[in-house]
Structures are given as structure tokens and as C-alpha cells.
Amino acid sequence: MPVIDTHNSVNALEVRGIGKRFGAFWAVQDINLTVRPGERRAILGPNGAGKTSLFNVLTGDTNASAGSIKMFGADMTRMPINKRIRHGLRRTYQHANLFNGLTVRDTLFLAVAGIRGGWGQLLPLKASDHRLAEAERLAEVAGIQTFFSHEVSSLSHGQRRQLEIAIALAENPKVLLLDEPAAGLSPAERPKLSELLMSLPKDVTVVLIEHDMEIALQTSESVSVLFNGKLLAEGAPTEIMENEDVHRVYIGGAHVH
Amino acid sequence: MRYALIVIPLLLLPVLLNDFWLTQVMTRALILGIVALSLSFLAKYLGVVSFAQAAMAGAGGYTIAYFGPNSVNIGIELPFWISIPLALFLATAFGGLIGCVARRSRGIYAIMITLAIGIAFFYFTRQNYALFNGWTGFSGVRAPLIGGISLRAPVPLYFMSLLSAVVSMMLVSGFARSPMGLAIQAVRDAPGRVMALGISVSTPIIAAFAFSGLLAGTGGILNVWYQERISSFSVGFGPIIDILIIAVIGGLRYPSGAFIGAIVFVMLDTFAVDLVDRERFNTLIGTVLLLIVIFAPNGLQQLVMDGAAKLRRAKQPTN
Ligand SMILES: Nc1ncnc2c1ncn2[C@@H]1O[C@H](COP(=O)(O)OP(=O)(O)OP(=O)(O)O)[C@@H](O)[C@H]1O
């Protein structure tokens, strides 16, 4: 198992026996996941495999039905979402739920203020606000600085994906969970996204759900494959490509977004 | 600049209009406009249609009546520089409290819960004699005297209302650009995402309601000075519906539309007697509302803006 680093006792993520149940149906069942600090991990799996449900449990968007989650040694299983963010956990969402009536600037301002604090201030925002400077930096990193003062509702699908990433990068994340950032992007936009992913600071741990095999394998050093809510296989990209189980349920089969 | 174009003619009105037009039409429209603004603020920035604005205005108005000179001998007379801030504070707090009760409700449920609060407040004022003097309420309420001049005199009351309206508009646009104002709009668009950013969802909702309470309370205070009385009827079904009608006529999505809606409403209310008989007013205003909802669902403000845009295009045929 090349995935588990024996030299580093504190893992970025340590997920033990995690399960998520909807009624009688386990969308995620008994998942164990160990991610080293700075590791780039891809999560693959067919539609409905439970990838997003796993992310939701990790970030606290929903509660786990079973199991435990540790981030850098700190137990986060029952931690509220805002505390997890302050611990350095960030995510993007597969389906856009952005603030359509706000500008890119205001959205990123809120992303920064949610962590730095002071979102409850009642006086008009000054142009010199330190949080706006950070918002501008984020827009630049994600490549949407030209749309900084545009309303989110006027952005293209690809620009929204970039905004998602900019939000997740607010205030130096330690662990970044990206839920299909390339979904719906045009072939021309995809290389830009891989470039952005590869330009992320090396000490940031990235877990990436991605259907685009090229992007997944190009940007990740290890792969976990989910199927029917369970972990099917784990290993280096080359091992996964040759794994027969994986071929049977995923790579060989037709896939729909 | 655009503000100046609107405000300067308004400053000249006292010279141009007689007392009837100035007070019964303009002052009244400004006051109703401020209360309707408290509704369109919530509708535009929080996405909530509230039926509790008459109650918030009432909280301000009743406080002024209770702590001011009145002819029913209820309450404690305080100097106006204490009673006015107190009334604004209580209206704001009442707004915040309503927001706290309504914070988990959206859409139709928010309408129902604010309506229930509005109606409950109406019945409470009718039954409580110690604070609200039952259904008769307070009469003979006198506006403060400043330097020997009563604020109820036509010109001072007009200027006071105009100043309040301008300040209210500036507060709305300033607040909307504050971090809290942005959080409020974020809650409107995607409450789940707000939480995921580490921002509370309840606090912006309560803040939005409290701010709308401040606006409604401002209108409520002016209204008591203007009417010189306040009673359960000031917070009953009639005013609740009137405020909604004014905001819809002007355009729920436009804060300044509240004042356009108020002018139309007051003109109809004042002159409908000449067009149709008194009892038909509701039919008339209902018809106007229907026409607006059908032909200009975004209200008169949008119509005016569309018209202005067309004019501008017509003037520059080269573009
Ligand atoms: N809130 C919910 N209530 C009930 N069932 C749910 C809920 N959310 C997800 N599921 C179910 O859980 C299973 C896993 O869904 P999930 O969204 O995690 O899959 P996924 O791997 O992200 O799929 P995709 O590739 O389509 O994004 C699916 O069968 C889905 O229908």
C-alpha cells in the first residue's frame, strides 16, 4: 500500500468506518480513508457511488451516520461546519449554489469574512478593506479577476467553476475537497483547470472527485475508487488502471454525467 | 447627482404647493413611502414579503404617543429627544424579534408567520388598555415643539418627512453594501451556502428584520405626528394591505419604488372621491393593482426606468 505514509504519524485526513444512511439506504458504507499531508488524491466512481455523500459528511454539510473523521489528528466527526472551515477544511460543490445576486467581489469577500470574521459589520464596506484585498488575490489565482465586479448570475458555467475554486481557496486551506471541478467544462477549458489544480501550493492536501480520467490521473498521485457506497480499490494510478474490478464497474462502462 | 435632480425640486415644493397638497398629498406619501420602503427592503435584499411592517410602524408610533403629550392621559411624558430614540429603538427591537420568530420560514410560510404576528399585534392593541388604551388608542398626540415651532405645522412636517425619506434611502443603500448587507443578500440567494462559508444564517435574517423595523418605526413616528392619533386601526388589516399595495405598485424590487407607489396610492385615495364614490375606493385601488401586476409586474419604478432607457436610446440614434 504506497498510499499510507508510515513516516508521518499525523495524517491530513483519517476517516474510519464512515457511513451515511438515507432511510434504510446506505449511500456511503464503512469507508476508511487515509490521506497524507500534501497528498493529491483522486476519488473515482460511477454515478451514485456515494462520492458527494462522502464529501458532505467530511465537511459537515450532513452528519455521519457511523464512523469517525480526524483532520490533522483533531476529531471532527461532530464538529459544526464553521469550525471545520477554521481548521482549514474547504470544499467546492458539484452543483452550483452560488449567490446569483452578488458580484464575484462580494462573494469572495464573504468567503474571506466567514473565516477572518467581521461579516456582521453594519457600515458600508471600504475599498481599502483587508478582506477585499484577499478577495482580489483569490480571483486572480482562480483566473477570474476580469469578472471581479460582475454579478455571479452573468458568469458562464466555466467561470462559476473557477469562482467555486476561488471560494475554497480563501484563507489558506489545509485540506481541499473538490467535487467534479471539471464537470461541464469545454475541452478548451479543461487544461486551464488542470493547470490551476497543479499550481496549488504543494502543502495543500487535495481530494478530487473527477470523472475526467485524464485530469484525475494527471493531477493525482493516488486513487480511491468507490462503488455502491463502498471502497472498491485504492492505489497508485497505474495500479488502478489495471485493476479488473475497476474496469468492470467503471472505466470500461459507459459513464453519464 | 441623480439624487439632487429629485431632491432639489422636492425642496422647492413648499413654495409651490398650498397646505392641502403639501400635507395631505406630499407629506402623507413620504410617510407611507418610508413604511413601504421597510417592506421593499426586506423583499429585495432578504427575499421575504412581510406582513408585519404595520406592527413595526405601530411599535414606533405607540411609543411616541405613550411617552409624548396626548389627550387621553395615559403614559409618561418624556422630552422628545428621549422619546424619539426610544421609539426608534423599540421599533428596531420589535423588528428583530419578529425576524427571530420568522427566521426559519421562507416564501409562503414567512408570509403566513408575519401575517399572524401583524394580526396578533392588532388584537393585542385592542385588548390592552394599560399601554395601548384599547381600540380607541391615543388621540390628541402633539408633535414636538422646536424653538416654538410645532413639527406638525405643514412646512416643518413636510421637511421632517422629506429628510427622513432621504436618510432612509441612504441608509438602505449604505446597509446593502455593508458586510451584513451582503450576508443578508447571500442568505436570500443560497442559505445553505452561507452556512458552508462559516456565516450564521439567523443573524443576517434578524438584522434585516431589525433594520426594516427601524425604517418602519421612522414612518410610524411621523405618522402619529401627522395623524395626531394612533389606535388599533393604525395597525389593522387596512394598513397591512395598504403597505403591501404601495410596495407592489412601486415595484417590490426597487426601494425608491415605495415612494412612487405611495404617491399613486395617496392621489387615488385623495381624489377617488371625485371619480368614484367613497365606498368604491377599494375597487379602484384593486383595479390599479391588478393592472400593475398584469402589465408591469416589476412595478411603476421599472416602467419609469424602461421609459427613460427608451428615451435615451431614441436621443442617440447613432448608437
Ligand atoms: N439527500 C439524499 N436523500 C436520499 N438519497 C440520497 C441523498 N443524497 C444522495 N442520495 C443517494 O445516495 C447515492 C449516492 O449519491 P451521491 O450524490 O453521493 O453520488 P455521487 O457518487 O456523487 O454521484 P455523481 O457522480 O452522480 O455525482 C445515490 O443513490 C443518491 O440517490
Ligand SMILES: [Mg+2]
Ligand atoms: Mg456527486
